[in-house]
Amino acid sequence: MSPEPVLVTGSDYREWLGQLKTRFGQVQLKAAVAVNRALLQFYWELGADIVAKQQAYAWGSGFLDQLSADLMRDFPDVKGFSPRNLKYIRQWRLFWQGQAIGQHAVAQLQSLPWGHNLAILAKCKQSEEALYYVGAALQYGWSRSVLIHQMESDLWQREGRAITNFAQTLPAAQSDLAAQVLKDPYVFDFLSLTPEHSERELETTLVAHITQFLLELGAGFAYIGRQVPLQVGERDFFLDLLFYHTRLHCYVVVELKTVDFEPEFAGKLNFYLKAVDEQLRGEGDQPTIGLLLCKSKDRLVAEYALSDIQKPMGLSTYTLSHTLPEALRGQLPSIEQLERELGLDAGADEAAQAGKAEP
Structure with a gap:
């Protein structure tokens, strides 16, 4: 018979276990942030490609439906390739494409969750206002609901x-x-x-x-x-x-x-x-x-x-x-x-x- 396992219950073990959980939580958070940034960078480049292709080849609105169907055929579990989201990606890139923003601002956009970016896109009409809310949301860690509340109350003004x-x-x-x-x-x-x-x-x-x-x-x-x-x-x-x-x-x-x-x-x-x-x-x-x-x-x-x-x-x-x-x-x-x-x-x-x- 194999010996019964001995449970470790000392304070040293509990302290180490707590530290281990904290470190793993930090790793999870860093991974989530890195994944979000990579996804937003992909959206940024995809938006530029969509705009450029439509301008070069005069592809109509049906182009996005076809692109969505082709991408979702190979990536059926990816919700970001829906026709609606592809339209948002195009609109997001068009909004910022005409603004004189630097790489720092682009990095800020790509650091925000996609839902935050869409909320700012829906509520803001000019880049100065939009950049204000981008920076504030990052600085104060606003949830999307708090961000929307601040925009609806005209905090920028x-x-x-x-x-x-x-x-x-x-x-x-x-x-x-x-x-x-x-x-x-x-x-x-x-x-x-x-x-x-x-x-x-x-x-x-x-x-x-x-x-x-x-x-x-x-x-x-x-x-x-x-x-x-x-x-x-x-x-x-x-x-x-x-x-x-x-x-x-x-x-x-x-x-x-x-x-x-x-x-x-x-x-x-x-x-x-x-x-x-x-x-x-x-x-x-x-x-x-x-x-x-x-x-x-x-x-x-x-x-x-x-x-x-x-x-x-x-x-x-x-x-x-x-x-x-x-x-x-x-x-x-x-x-x-x-x-x-x-x-x-x-x-x-x-x-x-x-x-x-x-x-």
Whole structure:
């Protein structure tokens, strides 16, 4: 009789096994990326061939049907040779063929999944916009659904459009990056609020949908809390929303206003930024940045108001894609009920904030 196998259960084996699984996962990922890049390079060259053959021989649309049938006869399991996909390949190459893009841009296109490329092709009309989304999708690792959401919300048109005083209050490198982080307007299409919603309602529902809120804010924002308490002298003050930005390496205070911008809002936020810098900012943190989110603004008034403010801040507006009719208000749970159900009451936030270690 053969001896019974001895099971290895020691910590050294488990640690090595974990490392082995991690390494194999990395190999699988690298292989998938390499396969995708090779496939997209083939599509790129195939698209060029299709365009060139049709121009040289005046082959009509039936050419793609015949090509599809001939290729699928030898490669029946390859979905990429369907007539529909061959048309997409031709359209993809034609779109970029007339653009002045370099090899780096082509390499970026070939690094994105094919579904991402098709989504960009369907949504973008000009190369500058398309290249923006190609680069952003690669940089932030967007899924196709996130990419489509960002394109449908016109992120390209909104990014870096907030009114700020960063050029006067931050070093050049930090100023440029901070300005690019903010956008105008912010689109809260994941909220359903009445047209007369209060600041508390807006704040509560944003936190209740924190995942979508962080997606709209953009990469790098880490949520810390709402109604964060600060004591100055004998008085207590509360920040609407507090974030930390991992790329800017600074706190970001967000103040919500459901009315038109007024100059005094900037003065109050300036006070909050001073308090955060004094009480929360740690060694290695950059100066705290403020963001005023208002229902609307007069641009000239906003620029005047921010011009003499000493602390870095930006001003943006927000939009709601859909609002609830007033008649439905009484049929919905109150803000207090929502807060209790979600655990978002001020007491819970204060307790969580008190237990949070400073970075």
